[in-house]
Amino acid sequence: MGYGIHNGRIQTWALEAHIVDHCNLRCVHCCTLSPQLAPRVVEPSTLARDLTALAPVLAPQVFKLTGGEPLLHPGIVECLQLARESAIAPVLQVTTNGFLAPRMPDEFWRVLDRICVSLYPSAPLPDATLGLILQRCEDFDVELRLKPAPRFQRMDAITPHADAAEIFNGCWLRHRCHMVRDGRFFLCTRPPHLADVHGRPQLADEGVELRGGQLQRRLLEYLTAEKPLESCRFCTGSTGELEEHRQLETARASRPVS
Numbered sequence: 338m339g340y341g342i343h344n345g346r347i348q349t350w351a352l353e354a355h356i357v358d359h360c361n362l363r364c365v366h367c368c369t370l371s372p373q374l375a376p377r378v379v380e381p382s383t384l385a386r387d388l389t390a391l392a393p394v395l396a397p398q399v400f401k402l403t404g405g406e407p408l409l410h411p412g413i414v415e416c417l418q419l420a421r422e423s424a425i426a427p428v429l430q431v432t433t434n435g436f437l438a439p440r441m442p443d444e445f446w447r448v449l450d451r452i453c454v455s456l457y458p459s460a461p462l463p464d465a466t467l468g469l470i471l472q473r474c475e476d477f478d479v480e481l482r483l484k485p486a487p488r489f490q491r492m493d494a495i496t497p498h499a500d501a502a503e504i505f506n507g508c509w510l511r512h513r514c515h516m517v518r519d520g521r522f523f524l525c526t527r528p529p530h531l532a533d534v535h536g537r538p539q540l541a542d543e544g545v546e547l548r549g550g551q552l553q554r555r556l557l558e559y560l561t562a563e564k565p566l567e568s569c570r571f572c573t574g575s576t577g578e579l580e581e582h583r584q585l586e587t588a589r590a591s592r593p594v595s
């Protein structure tokens with residue numbers, strides 16, 4: 338897939354920032370591996386620094402704040418305001434399971450363009466909460482997207498692939514799920530999460546460092562590279578089997594084979 342450039346900015350589908358890693362749910366096959374990660378809260382100043390570096394050279398159609406469960410971030414309104422100030426994207430979205438929406442102040446709804454609420458059969462959102470979200474979206478002219486997720490795709494490879502070329506080549510996530518995290522731009526959300534879960538810190542380096550010169554050139558080279566990431570060895574990309582959505586029952590999530 339090629340990437341166009343307009344006014345010096347690489348045109349992309351979307352960019353995500355996972356502002357927390359923890360969540361109030363524990364979905365089996367959570368694609369961000371939230372149940373297996375330690376709690377983590379992104380500093381708003383770190384997010385602002387990264388978006389300020391990226392905005393002159395990257396133009397995603399939408400910027401998504403997600404997690405984990407992003408509404409658990411105590412400074413989510415500040416994160417949203419900083420994202421707006423960065424002008425990284427014309428649409429500002431929060432992707433959430435919705436349970437904590439009743440806690441959100443007016444400022445949260447005022448700065449948002451869109452909220453995407455994932456609906457899980459194993460953890461149904463109370464009707465009253467959904468009703469409140471609908472009302473707030475109407476009051477503040479926020480676009481609401483409801484995303485039923487009756488099945489989840491297994492994304493963790495049961496055993497690491499010897500050669501991940503096929504997985505990588507067929508993976509649509511590498512074009513649609515770009516992520517910024519801790520001073521790096523990633524092709525997808527997996528490398529830093531897999532690094533933590535597998536105890537392989539080198540995987541967290543599989544992104545473009547935002548510091549330094551020639552950022553647009555380095556991003557383009559990374560986006561169009563034909564070689565799989567090392568992280569792809571531990572991932573099913575978009576080929577994993579679908580399973581009924583369910584919650585983990587154990588107190589701690591077990592770690593995958595590495």
Ligand code: SF4
Nearest residue numbers: 360362363364367405
């Ligand atoms: S709600 Fe989302 S982030 Fe939380 S465990 Fe489920 S899939 Fe993961």
Ligand code: SF4
Nearest residue numbers: 508511525569572574
């Ligand atoms: S790690 Fe590789 S296969 Fe998995 S989502 Fe990212 S690019 Fe796709």
